[in-house]
Amino acid sequence: MNESRWTIAQALMRGRTQIEAAVPDTPLLDAQLLLMHVLGCDRTTLFTWPEHMLTPVQADSYFALVARRIDGHPVAHLTGLREFWSLPLAVNPSTLIPRPDTEVLVAQALEKVERPDATVLELGTGTGAIALALQSEQPNWEITAVDYVEDAVALARQNAQSLGFSQVNILQSDWFSAIPRNHRFHLIVSNPPYLASDDVHLKQGDVRFEPHSALVAEDSGLADLIHIARESRDFLTEGGWLMLEHGAEQGSELREVLQKLGYVQIYTALDYANLERVTCARFAES
Numbered sequence: 001m002n003e004s005r006w007t008i009a010q011a012l013m014r015g016r017t018q019i020e021a022a023v024p025d026t027p028l029l030d031a032q033l034l035l036m037h038v039l040g041c042d043r044t045t046l047f048t049w050p051e052h053m054l055t056p057v058q059a060d061s062y063f064a065l066v067a068r069r070i071d072g073h074p075v076a077h078l079t080g081l082r083e084f085w086s087l088p089l090a091v092n093p094s095t096l097i098p099r100p101d102t103e104v105l106v107a108q109a110l111e112k113v114e115r116p117d118a119t120v121l122e123l124g125t126g127t128g129a130i131a132l133a134l135q136s137e138q139p140n141w142e143i144t145a146v147d148y149v150e151d152a153v154a155l156a157r158q159n160a161q162s163l164g165f166s167q168v169n170i171l172q173s174d175w176f177s178a179i180p181r182n183h184r185f186h187l188i189v190s191n192p193p194y195l196a197s198d199d200v201h202l203k204q205g206d207v208r209f210e211p212h213s214a215l216v217a218e219d220s221g222l223a224d225l226i227h228i229a230r231e232s233r234d235f236l237t238e239g240g241w242l243m244l245e246h247g248a249e250q251g252s253e254l255r256e257v258l259q260k261l262g263y264v265q266i267y268t269a270l271d272y273a274n275l276e277r278v279t280c281a282r283f284a285e286s
């Protein structure tokens with residue numbers, strides 16, 4: 001029980017200091033997001049009313065979340081929310097917390113696919129981030145999104161519903177297994193698991209709290225990328241685009257694989273840190 005009274009400014013200062021000692025990346029932002037969640041307010045309110053007193057219940061809830069953040073829990077799991085492409089998405093431990101770098105894939109898709117009536121398939125949709133971002137920009141695209149994990153499918157459907165994109169067709173599927181063999185897509189996108197099982201990142205930060213089903217693939221992380229590249233040829237229209245997010249070191253190997261599989265116009269887009277992140281290619285019937 002927290003007996004003392006806190007203003008917004010004092011609570012932020014204390015939360016920031018406590019978080020900084022354990023998780024030094026973005027302590028002030030973390031404290032702000034946790035307090036906004038408890039108060040049900042936006043960031044402007046925090047800046048406008050720094051002298052506003054928290055109730056004891058609000059202070060207790062906030063400092064309980066700060067304590068869990070100090071234990072390493074991702075802020076997005078504590079608030080249940082992460083913004084992607086300006087869309088507020090519900091998140092939970094069943095899948096990946098959407099990353100800003102994945103917006104590079106969305107931007108490439110919107111730039112390269114000009115048809116207003118494109119058919120689109122997203123493989124491994126998780127929260128639905130990519131599919132819903134695309135639908136928000138292209139309301140007439142016919143988008144199907146799949147995930148293998150039942151709870152992720154439920155989460156993506158919940159996000160589609162709450163954001164008003166219930167026309168997105170969200171299915172449980174082991175990659176292409178639930179997609180009829182005669183369906184063809186102008187665009188296939190995926191951010192599949194691509195970490196090797198011994199990748200050091202698995203033991204760091206938020207990643208420790210995310211499921212291996214969303215992160216790890218065999219063959220040094222390349223197995224799912226290669227499987228999707230191979231199978232997509234049976235589901236793309238002539239000239240259709242395949243766009244794959246991958247690890248910063250996997251670009252050259254993936255480009256080589258795509259070339260051997262007969263894809264053309266292969267290139268890799270860089271992420272916000274100037275690292276190779278999204279490889280794109282067009283299917284050409286041989």
Ligand SMILES: C[S@@+](CC[C@H](N)C(=O)[O-])C[C@H]1O[C@@H](n2cnc3c(N)ncnc32)[C@H](O)[C@@H]1O
Binds near residue numbers: 193
């Ligand atoms: C890296 S996460 C990407 C989630 C989301 N698209 C994003 O970018 O934030 C990979 C997703 O692929 C899903 N996945 C893993 N294996 C799969 C499979 N065999 N078939 C379909 N989805 C799969 C995972 O459950 C997870 O949601």
